[in-house]
Amino acid sequence: MSRHVVCQAQELPPGGRKIVEVRGRTVGVFNVNGTYYALLNRCPHRNAPLCQGVVTGLVQGPEPYKIEFSRDGEVLRCPWHGWEFDITNGRSVFNPHRIRAKSYDVAVEPADAPDDDPSIETFPVVVEQNIVVLYLGRSRPNRLPASSVGTNRAGTTRAASTEVRE
Amino acid sequence: MAIDTIERTSTDARGSASTRLTTIDTDIHHGIYSKTDLFPYLSKVTADRFNDYGLIGGNLYAYNGGVRGYRADVVDAHSPGGLGAAATNIDRTLADLMDGCGVGIGLLTGSSLYSAAAMPDLDYASELCRAFNDFTIEHWLARDARFRFAMAICPQDPQQAAQEIDRIGGHPGVVAIIMPCGAPRAFGQRFYNPIYEACERNNLTVAIHFATEGTGVNPPPTSAGYPTYYCESRQARPSFYQAHLASMVFEGWFDKFPTLKVAMLEAGFAWVPPYIWKMDQDWKGLRYQTPWVNRLPSEYILERVRFATQPVEEPNPPEAIHSIVEWMDGKNTLMFASDYPHWDWDDPQQTLNTLKPEIRQRIFHDNALDTFPKLRA
Numbered sequence: 176m177s178r179h180v181v182c183q184a185q186e187l188p189p190g191g192r193k194i195v196e197v198r199g200r201t202v203g204v205f206n207v208n209g210t211y212y213a214l215l216n217r218c219p220h221r222n223a224p225l226c227q228g229v230v231t232g233l234v235q236g237p238e239p240y241k242i243e244f245s246r247d248g249e250v251l252r253c254p255w256h257g258w259e260f261d262i263t264n265g266r267s268v269f270n271p272h273r274i275r276a277k278s279y280d281v282a283v284e285p286a287d288a289p290d291d292d293p294s295i296e297t298f299p300v301v302v303e304q305n306i307v308v309l310y311l312g313r314s315r316p317n318r319l320p321a322s323s324v325g326t327n328r329a330g331t332t333r334a335a336s337t338e339v340r341e
Numbered sequence: 342m343a344i345d346t347i348e349r350t351s352t353d354a355r356g357s358a359s360t361r362l363t364t365i366d367t368d369i370h371h372g373i374y375s376k377t378d379l380f381p382y383l384s385k386v387t388a389d390r391f392n393d394y395g396l397i398g399g400n401l402y403a404y405n406g407g408v409r410g411y412r413a414d415v416v417d418a419h420s421p422g423g424l425g426a427a428a429t430n431i432d433r434t435l436a437d438l439m440d441g442c443g444v445g446i447g448l449l450t451g452s453s454l455y456s457a458a459a460m461p462d463l464d465y466a467s468e469l470c471r472a473f474n475d476f477t478i479e480h481w482l483a484r485d486a487r488f489r490f491a492m493a494i495c496p497q498d499p500q501q502a503a504q505e506i507d508r509i510g511g512h513p514g515v516v517a518i519i520m521p522c523g524a525p526r527a528f529g530q531r532f533y534n535p536i537y538e539a540c541e542r543n544n545l546t547v548a549i550h551f552a553t554e555g556t557g558v559n560p561p562p563t564s565a566g567y568p569t570y571y572c573e574s575r576q577a578r579p580s581f582y583q584a585h586l587a588s589m590v591f592e593g594w595f596d597k598f599p600t601l602k603v604a605m606l607e608a609g610f611a612w613v614p615p616y617i618w619k620m621d622q623d624w625k626g627l628r629y630q631t632p633w634v635n636r637l638p639s640e641y642i643l644e645r646v647r648f649a650t651q652p653v654e655e656p657n658p659p660e661a662i663h664s665i666v667e668w669m670d671g672k673n674t675l676m677f678a679s680d681y682p683h684w685d686w687d688d689p690q691q692t693l694n695t696l697k698p699e700i701r702q703r704i705f706h707d708n709a710l711d712t713f714p715k716l717r718a
Contacts, residue, residue, distance in 0.1 A: 221691050227414040254413030256685055257406050 372427025407684020459557025
């Protein structure tokens with residue numbers, strides 16, 4: 176598993192998305208109602224840049240002519256061909272058990288987390304901050320809802336990661 | 342369908358220049374960003390009318406896919422609303438499609454003016470088509486030598502359409518005309534002969550593209566009236582093309598115009614094999630009713646009609662696509678189209694890429710040269 180700093184948490188407010196290139200792959204990081212999720216920016220259908228699609232909700236029809244809308248902000252519609260995916264787990268809406276986009280773990284951590292690589296030059300910044308961290312690989316960190324993470328911690332944060340760029 | 346979580350490798354990334362095909366894309370929707378784009382080419386009176394009232398038709402379903410019909414990853418400030426979903430930014434089209442996808446020749450097929458084919462006022466409609474043609478020549482063809490153009494006409498006015506074909510059909514970049522499928526009469530009927538005679542004079546291909554069914558002067562899109570929903574309406578599309586093609590076969594069109602080629606754009610193609618099988622079967626017992634049809638209908642069609650691939654059907658099982666291609670002699674009758682910038686486009690790198698390389702070479706390049714003779718000029 177590798178750890179990649181995406182951005183400061185305040186740069187990705189609820190409803191926001193950030194697409195980053197990490198080690199040759201492109202990943203979309205989404206803040207859905209305060210919780211962060213990440214999907215590979217590649218649709219399993221035709222390799223479209225999935226994460227550039229429209230973010231919407233779940234549209235269901237419990238009976239003919241009746242339309243119900245729920246889970247606003249939790250569904251991503253692919254820019255090519257329109258396949259829909261659940262942002263929270265990558266599963267497709269029309270066939271969740273067989274068709275899914277690859278998802279990754281994301282956590283919100285204090286900006287001066289002790290496992291930051293000390294060899295990378297850091298800069299003191301004034302903002303009291305948490306950072307959004309993307310994990311590539313199998314191990315699963317404890318996912319922290321943004322709202323439950325301590326806020327207003329003073330500290331030093333990494334100004335940029337060498338592994339994450341727009 | 343398999344779950345695909347494999348990393349993109351060097352071979353499925355945009356291929357290197359030395360190995361990838363030079364693709365010919367036979368359906369790129371370009372258009373005007375604003376009504377003012379046409380003003381320089383319209384009379385004052387028509388410009389005022391166009392400004393105040395615009396086009397009829399519009400979007401029958403008040404729906405499409407993607408974002409207003411566009412791919413969500415290309416829609417931007419240059420993507421107009423209300424004038425049809427079309428590429429209006431030449432730089433972006435060059436970067437995304439021509440350079441980005443390795444398209445060496447791209448056929449511009451419009452979209453903004455398709456509804457001219459459904460207007461009752463033939464003079465207004467024809468003038469708008471003329472303006473759009475001049476706009477395209479001056480802005481798109483003049484900009485990049487890779488662009489070609491399927492010119493707009495108003496098919497309901499064959500005399501003016503023929504004049505327009507003779508006016509600009511000699512331009513080296515104009516290689517075809519567009520006939521939108523929505524029409525009060527099927528395209529094999531002799532009503533349209535002046536158009537086809539003009540195409541013969543100018544070495545242009547007859548391209549047929551769905552549009553304007555059920556709008557303006559045109560009949561409802563199906564024999565059961567209007568589909569209720571947009572997705573439902575898409576299921577009627579093959580019937581638009583089938584009606585026109587059967588008309589061309591049984592009116593003797595292919596013998597009347599022995600040099601013309603027909604291009605079916607945005608029709609998909611999986612419907613073609615059963616369609617031609619049935620037509621051959623019926624012809625054998627009913628040949629005496631249209632005895633000027635001297636050959637099996639499938640022979641006319643497979644020799645003279647070419648089908649753009651997009652939107653490629655996704656059969657189940659997927660490998661059935663190979664049989665479909667074989668059944669319609671797709672090695673010789675299919676030609677690639679992307680439908681850029683629409684949401685249901687086909688990426689050339691990922692289209693029919695399980696076919697043998699020699700068949701892909703035909704479909705992505707050679708067959709288009711055979712379909713549009715002026716591409717070789």
